[in-house]
Amino acid sequence: GVVHYHDFVLREKNFTRLCSNKSMLVVNDSFPGPVIRVHKGDTVYVNVHNQGDYGITIHWHGVKQPGNSWSDGPEYVTQCPIQPGTNFTYEIIFSNEEGTLWWHAHSDWSRYSIHGAIVVYPVNGTTYPFPTPDGEEIIVLGSWYEINVNAVVDEDLRTGGDTPRSVAYVINGQPGDFCNCSKESTYRWVVDYGKTYLVRLVNAAMNAELFLAIADHNLTVVGMDGNYVKPFVTGYIMISPGQTIDFLLTANQTLGHYYIVAHQYDTARPDVTDYDQMNASAILMYSGNYTAPGIPIYPSQLPAYENHTAGDAFVARLRSLANEQYPVDVPMNVTTRMYITVSMNQILCSPPTCAGINGNRLASSMNNISFLNPDMDILQAYYSNLSGVYTPDFPSWPPTMYNFTEYDPPFNVTVPIVATKVMMLNYNEEVEITFQGTETLNASEDHPMHVHGYSFYVVGSGVGNFNNVTDSLTYNLVDPVQLNTVRTPKIGWVTIRFKANNPGVWLWHCHLDRHLSWGMDTVMIVRDGGTPETSLRSPPPYMPKCKVPFSHWIR
Numbered sequence: 380g381v382v383h384y385h386d387f388v389l390r391e392k393n394f395t396r397l398c399s400n401k402s403m404l405v406v407n408d409s410f411p412g413p414v415i416r417v418h419k420g421d422t423v424y425v426n427v428h429n430q431g432d433y434g435i436t437i438h439w440h441g442v443k444q445p446g447n448s449w450s451d452g453p454e455y456v457t458q459c460p461i462q463p464g465t466n467f468t469y470e471i472i473f474s475n476e477e478g479t480l481w482w483h484a485h486s487d488w489s490r491y492s493i494h495g496a497i498v499v500y501p502v503n504g505t506t507y508p509f510p511t512p513d514g515e516e517i518i519v520l521g522s523w524y525e526i527n528v529n530a531v532v533d534e535d536l537r538t539g540g541d542t543p544r545s546v547a548y549v550i551n552g553q554p555g556d557f558c559n560c561s562k563e564s565t566y567r568w569v570v571d572y573g574k575t576y577l578v579r580l581v582n583a584a585m586n587a588e589l590f591l592a593i594a595d596h597n598l599t600v601v602g603m604d605g606n607y608v609k610p611f612v613t614g615y616i617m618i619s620p621g622q623t624i625d626f627l628l629t630a631n632q633t634l635g636h637y638y639i640v641a642h643q644y645d646t647a648r649p650d651v652t653d654y655d656q657m658n659a660s661a662i663l664m665y666s667g668n669y670t671a672p673g674i675p676i677y678p679s680q681l682p683a684y685e686n687h688t689a690g691d692a693f694v695a696r697l698r699s700l701a702n703e704q705y706p707v708d709v710p711m712n713v714t715t716r717m718y719i720t721v722s723m724n725q726i727l728c729s730p731p732t733c734a735g736i737n738g739n740r741l742a743s744s745m746n747n748i749s750f751l752n753p754d755m756d757i758l759q760a761y762y763s764n765l766s767g768v769y770t771p772d773f774p775s776w777p778p779t780m781y782n783f784t785e786y787d788p789p790f791n792v793t794v795p796i797v798a799t800k801v802m803m804l805n806y807n808e809e810v811e812i813t814f815q816g817t818e819t820l821n822a823s824e825d826h827p828m829h830v831h832g833y834s835f836y837v838v839g840s841g842v843g844n845f846n847n848v849t850d851s852l853t854y855n856l857v858d859p860v861q862l863n864t865v866r867t868p869k870i871g872w873v874t875i876r877f878k879a880n881n882p883g884v885w886l887w888h889c890h891l892d893r894h895l896s897w898g899m900d901t902v903m904i905v906r907d908g909g910t911p912e913t914s915l916r917s918p919p920p921y922m923p924k925c926k927v928p929f930s931h932w933i934r
């Protein structure tokens with residue numbers, strides 16, 4: 380592969396959206412940030428210069444980085460933040476990913492302003508498993524906040540309140556046509572009649588699964604999370620935060636202007652009804668001489684807010700290519716099986732320290748462990764055999780069995796243990812994990828679960844409590860989709876499988892930042908396989924120092 384070099388300069392910059400001005404920390408003065416383009420198998424060095432006033436880390440979402448956790452990015456998991464006035468060079472090793480991925484900050488909530496797309500083209504001289512498109516387009520969906528999010532999140536976590544909602548969603552940085560003061564700056568994509576485009580869609584929104592549709596145009600989904608899928612034609616897309624979807628669009632409609640609309644799919648807060656908070660819009664415009672109507676056509680195929688049936692229907696259509704050229708390799712002899720609940724929780728305390736639900740502080744958990752970030756990174760502790768930073772006893776089964784999807788489960792299961800517990804796996808183990816959504820605090824919602832360093836096969840999913848006897852019979856082991864971020868459906872479960880063939884320290888977490896900062900995460904350590912190629916590399920000569928006070932989070 381080819382080696383590429385980039386400089387990412389992090390600097391505060393003023394942006395005007397929704398009639399007001401605010402400063403945000405961004406990369407190379409742009410929001411969203413620069414696109415990294417590589418071919419499969421390339422290596423990229425990104426030198427991150429932090430000229431902001433708080434520590435930052437960057438993660439290369441979906442890039443497996445074989446043996447190279449050192450450049451993976453999550454704060455206090457694989458590194459400590461890059462402090463203001465310093466720099467750090469990431470080495471990003473592309474192996475078998477092909478399609479669209481993305482990069483984002485992985486410290487505090489900084490990713491709301493610090494993110495961008497990664498495009499991985501097929502190896503030089505080879506091509507896509509579909510006819511070569513005439514053009515390409517990148518669509519990054521994001522969240523817009525009026526406030527300084529990190530300050531508010533800190534305060535919320537400290538006092539135990541809720542974390543903030545974005546005031547709008549954005550398409551390539553713009554809220555669009557439906558919001559005050561943002562009509563003029565609406566993102567516009569110009570297409571030529573008759574041409575077919577490959578659209579690379581990223582959901583970089585902080586806390587929302589989104590539907591997306593383009594008026595009067597069908598979308599042919601061809602890839603997801605850096606893997607190809609069996610092409611299927613759809614009128615809309617449902618995409619969870621963290622996920623990427625590649626689709627083809629043929630500009631074959633009457634010359635005109637068509638709305639591209641992204642619309643909130645699910646929220647635990649039905650009180651959010653403001654139209655601006657639900658929609659972002661952009662305009663697809665045909666080139667040429669014609670008179671377009673004053674208002675673009677609205678996408679009639681866009682499902683309504685909270686339409687879970689439409690969300691489920693979209694997800695159910697995802698299949699791997701599973702052909703000779705793109706075979707699947709689903710683990711068939713599972714050696715480690717885990718059943719992991721993902722829950723909303725509360726930590727008992729009282730005002731004024733805590734001001735959340737019942738005066739308590741909100742939390743989240745996996746198997747009722749609310750993850751506590753340690754003072755130094757787990758990778759360094761693991762590599763240098765330091766004790767006292769984490770314990771290797773993440774439970775592989777829920778500590779208490781109860782009716783997970785029953786409304787209003789027992790109070791005691793709403794209170795998690797707060798600890799730094801990690802799961803240990805031997806090299807090449809064949810792992811199956813079932814994530815079970817729960818109704819604790821009567822707050823079930825979808826949880827998009829993401830793992831670093833891996834992608835996995837999604838072999839099954841369903842509603843209610845998982846039943847090991849009957850539900851495992853429904854697994855698709857023939858052409859399951861391969862993802863790095865999977866939706867655990869509200870009041871339901873999802874089962875994934877992967878082979879633990881990437882040694883190192885890898886974060887597992889819900890990609891809703893609210894849940895991540897409340898503790899819906901854990902770390903998976905995969906031991907070395909015994910040869911240099913199957914072992915965690917040694918650290919680069921320089922890693923950012925962990926300094927006191929270590930943690931920005933107070934959990």
Ligand code: C2O
Pocket residue numbers: 438440453483485621829831886888890
């Ligand atoms: Cu998109 Cu932990 O990452």
Ligand code: CU
Pocket residue numbers: 825826827889890891894899
């Ligand atoms: Cu979640």
